[in-house]
Amino acid sequence: MSNEQNDRIQGKVVVITGASSGLGAETARHLARRGARLVLAARRQERLDELARELKDLGAEATVKATDVTDRGQVEALVKHATDTYGRLDVMVNNAGLMPLSPLAEGRVDEWEQMIDVNVKGVMYGIHAALPVMNQQQSGHFINLSSVAGHVVFPGSAVYSASKFAVWALSEGLRKEAGPNIRTTTLSPGAVQSELPQSVGHDETAKQVNDLYEMAIPADSVARAIVYAIEQPADVDINEIILRPTAQEM
Numbered sequence: 001m002s003n004e005q006n007d008r009i010q011g012k013v014v015v016i017t018g019a020s021s022g023l024g025a026e027t028a029r030h031l032a033r034r035g036a037r038l039v040l041a042a043r044r045q046e047r048l049d050e051l052a053r054e055l056k057d058l059g060a061e062a063t064v065k066a067t068d069v070t071d072r073g074q075v076e077a078l079v080k081h082a083t084d085t086y087g088r089l090d091v092m093v094n095n096a097g098l099m100p101l102s103p104l105a106e107g108r109v110d111e112w113e114q115m116i117d118v119n120v121k122g123v124m125y126g127i128h129a130a131l132p133v134m135n136q137q138q139s140g141h142f143i144n145l146s147s148v149a150g151h152v153v154f155p156g157s158a159v160y161s162a163s164k165f166a167v168w169a170l171s172e173g174l175r176k177e178a179g180p181n182i183r184t185t186t187l188s189p190g191a192v193q194s195e196l197p198q199s200v201g202h203d204e205t206a207k208q209v210n211d212l213y214e215m216a217i218p219a220d221s222v223a224r225a226i227v228y229a230i231e232q233p234a235d236v237d238i239n240e241i242i243l244r245p246t247a248q249e250m
């Protein structure tokens, strides 16, 4: 790694939603080692506090804000917490998500609504809250978590895929509207180790997911991709990344 690349992450203020586990937590660790200033958000405050302590032990600056991304006011308060604490916001990682897969005929409507609320509205609220700050700064970067399931649909993934196709559309619309100073990255992972499969409540689908996740790759694969997108020069916008286990066919 060159010093110049290191400098592009050093001091950046990065908000991560869904930082209490999985990809969000691992991304926070990678960015902390590179000198970013972190704002950790999720519902489980004690997990965030523990992670913040770990990051501070690495010598990083980190602050915590308990946030439910389905609540627009809480997402606005999260962004305000970032700017109150650090005076700016450089990167908004809209990562919080759920994946309660099931066949449509099962009619698990509450789970569908939860996926739309977290995976889609949560990202919209993140954009809504952070965009004015970035516009004022004339700089900023959104990193939105879609999925391989945001590019292809499997039996059982209809609503989850709909939510992740929506993330792709939101990111692409944002990219076209946001002007020359704001970067937008859509990141679409395949099977990556995290707590995500635990959100599958439908037994038969859970079995299929557990089989697929036997090939899952470590969460640091995603963290490194996020670092890569952030460390580019300001005039380079990494718009899309799809990454899978080499062994994953779909």
Ligand SMILES: NC(=O)c1ccc[n+]([C@@H]2O[C@H](COP(=O)([O-])OP(=O)(O)OC[C@H]3O[C@@H](n4cnc5c(N)ncnc54)[C@H](OP(=O)(O)O)[C@@H]3O)[C@@H](O)[C@H]2O)c1
Residues within 6 Å of the ligand: 017, 018, 019, 020, 021, 022, 023, 024, 041, 042, 043, 044, 045, 047, 067, 068, 069, 070, 095, 096, 097, 098, 099, 118, 145, 146, 147, 148, 188, 189, 190, 191, 192, 193, 194, 195, 196, 197
């Ligand atoms: N792992 C994969 O294979 C994979 C593949 C493709 C895409 N993704 C995407 O990657 C993102 C991260 O998932 P992950 O794999 O790291 O799963 P994870 O370990 O289950 O983490 C999900 C995170 O989202 C947070 N979250 C859930 N509901 C929330 C809410 N209402 N408000 C705020 N935070 C909420 C959880 O924190 P709290 O429960 O503490 O709120 C947790 O920190 C998701 O968008 C997921 O769809 C993952």
